[in-house]
Amino acid sequence: MITLRGRSAAFALEAPLSRAVWMLTNRETLTPQRRGRAFLVEDGEEPPDGFDLYCAVDPERVPVGKPWIALPPLLRHLSAGDVVSVSETGEHVRVLWRQESPANSVLLTERCDHYCLMCSQPPKEREDAWLLDNARELIRLLPPSTPGIGFTGGEPTIYGDRLIDLLCLCRNLLPEADVHVLSNGRRFADFGFASAWAGIRNPRMMVGIPIYGAEPTLHDYVVQAEGAFDETVRGIVNLGEAGARTEIRVVIHKQTAPALPEIAEFIARNLPFVDQVALMGLEMIGFARANMEEVWIDPVDYRAELSEAVSLLGKRGVRTMIYNHQLCLIDRHLWPFAVRSISDWKNEYHPECSRCGVVERCGGFFFSAKYRHSDHITAIPSDALTKRDVLHV
Amino acid sequence: MSRFRQLEDFQPEAAHWELLPFRFERLNGKVLVTNMVGEHLILAAEEFDEVAEKRLPVDSALVRSLRAKHLIRQAGDRSPATLLALKTRTRYRRLAESTGLHIFVVSLRCEHSCPYCQVSRQSSDKERYDMSPEMAERGLEMAFRSPSSAIKIEFQGGEPLLNFGLVEEIVRRAERRNREEGRDLGFVIATNLALLTDEILEFCARHDINISTSLDGPADLHNKNRPRPGRNSWELATDGIRRVREALGVDRISALMTTTKASLDRAREIVDCYLELGLHGIFLRPLSPYGFAIKTKNYSAYDAERWLDFYREGLAYILELNRKGVMMTEYFSAVILKKMLTNREPGYVDLTSPAGIGIGAIVYNYDGSVYASDEGRMLAEMGDETFRLGHLATDSYEEIMTSEALLAPLEESFAPSAPMCSDCAFEPFCGSDPVYHYATSGDFLGRKPESDFCRRNTAVFKHLLGLYESDPSARSTFLNWAGR
Numbered sequence A: 001m002i003t004l005r006g007r008s009a010a011f012a013l014e015a016p017l018s019r020a021v022w023m024l025t026n027r028e029t030l031t032p033q034r035r036g037r038a039f040l041v042e043d044g045e046e047p048p049d050g051f052d053l054y055c056a057v058d059p060e061r062v063p064v065g066k067p068w069i070a071l072p073p074l075l076r077h078l079s080a081g082d083v084v085s086v087s088e089t090g091e092h093v094r095v096l097w098r099q100e101s102p103a104n105s106v107l108l109t110e111r112c113d114h115y116c117l118m119c120s121q122p123p124k125e126r127e128d129a130w131l132l133d134n135a136r137e138l139i140r141l142l143p144p145s146t147p148g149i150g151f152t153g154g155e156p157t158i159y160g161d162r163l164i165d166l167l168c169l170c171r172n173l174l175p176e177a178d179v180h181v182l183s184n185g186r187r188f189a190d191f192g193f194a195s196a197w198a199g200i201r202n203p204r205m206m207v208g209i210p211i212y213g214a215e216p217t218l219h220d221y222v223v224q225a226e227g228a229f230d231e232t233v234r235g236i237v238n239l240g241e242a243g244a245r246t247e248i249r250v251v252i253h254k255q256t257a258p259a260l261p262e263i264a265e266f267i268a269r270n271l272p273f274v275d276q277v278a279l280m281g282l283e284m285i286g287f288a289r290a291n292m293e294e295v296w297i298d299p300v301d302y303r304a305e306l307s308e309a310v311s312l313l314g315k316r317g318v319r320t321m322i323y324n325h326q327l328c329l330i331d332r333h334l335w336p337f338a339v340r341s342i343s344d345w346k347n348e349y350h351p352e353c354s355r356c357g358v359v360e361r362c363g364g365f366f367f368s369a370k371y372r373h374s375d376h377i378t379a380i381p382s383d384a385l386t387k388r389d390v391l392h393v
Numbered sequence B: 001m002s003r004f005r006q007l008e009d010f011q012p013e014a015a016h017w018e019l020l021p022f023r024f025e026r027l028n029g030k031v032l033v034t035n036m037v038g039e040h041l042i043l044a045a046e047e048f049d050e051v052a053e054k055r056l057p058v059d060s061a062l063v064r065s066l067r068a069k070h071l072i073r074q075a076g077d078r079s080p081a082t083l084l085a086l087k088t089r090t091r092y093r094r095l096a097e098s099t100g101l102h103i104f105v106v107s108l109r110c111e112h113s114c115p116y117c118q119v120s121r122q123s124s125d126k127e128r129y130d131m132s133p134e135m136a137e138r139g140l141e142m143a144f145r146s147p148s149s150a151i152k153i154e155f156q157g158g159e160p161l162l163n164f165g166l167v168e169e170i171v172r173r174a175e176r177r178n179r180e181e182g183r184d185l186g187f188v189i190a191t192n193l194a195l196l197t198d199e200i201l202e203f204c205a206r207h208d209i210n211i212s213t214s215l216d217g218p219a220d221l222h223n224k225n226r227p228r229p230g231r232n233s234w235e236l237a238t239d240g241i242r243r244v245r246e247a248l249g250v251d252r253i254s255a256l257m258t259t260t261k262a263s264l265d266r267a268r269e270i271v272d273c274y275l276e277l278g279l280h281g282i283f284l285r286p287l288s289p290y291g292f293a294i295k296t297k298n299y300s301a302y303d304a305e306r307w308l309d310f311y312r313e314g315l316a317y318i319l320e321l322n323r324k325g326v327m328m329t330e331y332f333s334a335v336i337l338k339k340m341l342t343n344r345e346p347g348y349v350d351l352t353s354p355a356g357i358g359i360g361a362i363v364y365n366y367d368g369s370v371y372a373s374d375e376g377r378m379l380a381e382m383g384d385e386t387f388r389l390g391h392l393a394t395d396s397y398e399e400i401m402t403s404e405a406l407l408a409p410l411e412e413s414f415a416p417s418a419p420m421c422s423d424c425a426f427e428p429f430c431g432s433d434p435v436y437h438y439a440t441s442g443d444f445l446g447r448k449p450e451s452d453f454c455r456r457n458t459a460v461f462k463h464l465l466g467l468y469e470s471d472p473s474a475r476s477t478f479l480n481w482a483g484r
Helices: A130-141 A161-173 A191-198 A216-223 A228-242 A257-270 A299-314 A332-337 A351-355 A387-392 B045-052 B061-068 B079-091 B133-145 B160-181 B198-206 B219-225 B233-248 B267-276 B291-295 B304-323 B331-341 B374-381 B397-401 B404-413 B434-441 B452-470 B472-483
Strands: A005-007 A010-012 A021-025 A037-041 A054-056 A068-070 A083-086 A092-097 A105-107 A148-152 A178-182 A205-210 A246-251 A276-280 A320-323 B017-019 B022-027 B030-035 B040-044 B072-074 B101-105 B150-156 B184-190 B209-214 B253-256 B361-364 B369-371 B388-391
Touching: A021 A130, A083 A130, A092 A130, A105 A130, A130 A161, A148 A161, A161 A178, A161 A191, A161 A205, A191 A228, A205 A228, A216 A228, A216 B061, A228 A246, A228 B079, A246 A257, A257 A276, A257 A299, A257 B061, A257 B079, A276 A299, A299 A320, A299 A332, A299 B472, A320 A332, B030 B045, B040 B045, B040 B061, B040 B452, B045 B061, B061 B072, B101 B133, B133 B150, B133 B160, B133 B361, B133 B397, B150 B160, B160 B184, B160 B198, B198 B209, B198 B233, B209 B233, B219 B233, B233 B253, B267 B304, B304 B452, B304 B472, B331 B452, B331 B472, B361 B374, B369 B374, B374 B434, B388 B397, B388 B404, B404 B434, B434 B452, B452 B472
Parallel strands: A021 A037, A037 A054, A054 A068, A105 A148, A148 A178, A178 A205, A205 A246, A246 A276, A276 A320, B101 B150, B101 B361, B150 B184, B184 B209, B209 B253
Antiparallel strands: A005 A092, A010 A068, A021 A083, A083 A092, B017 B072, B022 B030, B030 B040, B361 B369, B369 B388
């Protein structure tokens, strides 16, 4: 687990900061560029002039006569190319971008019209449009070669056209980035919005939308919102009609696991035009921890349903992936579908994993698995693998 | 007190559901229900009564299954209509494409004299029974008038290799023409392979031509069904299959079997024969009631029931092979399963509605006559010109495609409005075959209670559904077939 926010160890700013979002530069990556850049002071030498902010790794060695903060101790992992937001006073630092991470995800809002039983990012009803502004600044600072960026919430589509504008900016400034947006999909029931979305015309952009049932009752219960299923499904149809790339995400927990085959059948029959379906293991944080009783299920207890769902989807040509599952908990013929999907900063392994022959290809655990994980984590010794298993991993 | 509400809180408040269009069929004490597009659910008889009489309690677990399958909706639900409309559009999408298969009968001559053959002549009179280059050119002109983005040209006979020069000519001209048209152009030669030469193979390889041949099963059965001078039809066909596989590729050859009375006890042997030759698919076909088949009484030699036993035995064996990891597909089942388990319409001419005649496939006969289907020209060979749509020399594309000879059978046989089909639970899996019904009962619609087409297909649907619901390994194989 890597910490992504903290309070500065010390800060001495004569005037409030003029901006919130900063990309870190160090001596090695130094160029004449100064706008939006903060200099990362990694040694005791006199840093170069001209930066509006200096971030010292060591609070004992801060630059004299320059606006500086000393980074929070747990954020000393920061390095050049990373992007942070810093509060006006310099006190609070939040990591927006880690150059090294293969999966950077940008929070756009904490507001949401769903209240999912297992939400990992429980919604907060307060104005936070500054997150959207920060995201714009972030995109302006990132290099055009950036390989990928994710946007998440809350529900990003509450911004309507302002979200479309952000994604256009993303298309124009980060032409090589795979762009992934998480949404509950309801806003797309408005065909005008779905068309505007498709009108962004970014072939690298995909929206991930959850479906938790084959009919309204189960889905609406999981997301705790009446009428959600009907709008989400029509939203996905509109996206298909408008020609936008769409992923359906099914988070598997105690409520949805028994329904996996019927959800798979529903998708295969009604929404087979989507680009992919991700069957996802549960992350035990946020509401999932609060609702442990309602949502926790040991993945070994839905092995059969997972296999059936993959078969119902995959055999009818729907691209299917399994996220967030440890390989020892799923049938071996499903290994080719398993994706290492847990963000690096959240990823952990179990002591048992050190003896395992497929750990390199395993999704591993969410950091939050310490609150609850399967009782059946079992190392798979290399000599227990058939040639076919090896090919599949 | 939790901030979260319970599942029951999201059930409909009252049983205000509306039945969506559905059809049903009673099966062994249970009731099969299908929705507009053929998604199915099997209910207990009491459950079905509750649904039909709208007295299903709000908290019944069945409500959720019925809503998932678009059999009922709650007032206010908008997605069921959206999705049913989408699925219906998908099923009928091929209609906008129109005719994709164009059959050129390049010669009626054949060196075989199969008693069940509907259309062939043993004659050396090339003038009389071969298609002329002029008619071929007009046929191509007609084919490219089709709006279809994919055009498949199939060479038939007789034996098309007896007029291979014309085949070459048509292929070259079609390819030249297609440089401007940019269609997805493909070719198939339906041949018994007896006259296959290396030169022919080389031409086929160069022009990506597929081969479709006839193989009735083991040597004795095949040679009895398919006499030719030298009694070596099987030897030549199997040798030809091997050569085609090696010269063109394993996916470029398929074989069709014709079922005769002598085949009925030999389902396994026939499948084995296909497998031995590396053919991983077989079409367990019923014999068609046309041409010499009727004249020689071959058709009445066995009834639908006997064929069904043969089919079920063959299918069981094929499923057993799949369980062992051997890839083998029974194509008739695969067509039906695709209709049962997906929204895609395979467009198989005999099992689609509106019928595939003319608008799915069209036949340009050796003499320039245009027929609505291969079976239509067989009837014509017997003196009944009902399905003759016109002539390449005298009629335009518009005249042919809007001729009464085409529109009347299409309209009259359309299954969703045909008596007994319109309320049949299996209609989404089935099709209309106006030529069959005309041949057997004298009108395009037929009388379904007397129709072997209906009896046979209904039994096959029940059999496939039964296996899908009860046998997990069959289900897995069926999903593979449906998805392909």
